[in-house]
Amino acid sequence: MNDNQPDSMELRLRRARYRADHRGTKExxxxxxxxxxxxxxxFDEAAMxxxxxxxxxxxxxxxAWAFGTAEVPAHLxxxxMTLLKKLDYVEVTK
Structure with missing residues (x-):
């Protein structure tokens, strides 16, 4: 692999970061x-x-899954998901 090219996991993490931060609603x-x-x-491969x-x-x-108002599908x-439901990572700034 070219040293200037990101590896597959690095590229996946970059894409995931962008998609996680640009969902369409502030919440x-x-x-x-x-x-x-x-x-x-x-994240390891399975978590990614x-x-x-x-x-x-x-x-x-x-x-709805994060707030506990809907049941999480078994495959997720x-x-x-337990960590996602804790919501202790949400930082609201003004």
Missing amino acids: ADLVVGGFFARHGAD AWFEVVLQEQDVDIL DNDW
Whole structure:
């Protein structure tokens, strides 16, 4: 691989960071983007694959799972989702 080219995981992390921060609603940006900012550096291949699936979901669904107002689908319900539901990573600035 060319030294100037990012590796596959680095590229996936960059794309995920952008998609997490640019959801379309401020609330989703805070939840999804905040979650990625806090935990993305710890993602291994399995966690990255999980997050990429989450990023394909609708904001309203992700927020409902995070706030506990809807049941998380079995294929997304894992330790990472438990961390997402904590919401301790959301930082609101004025």
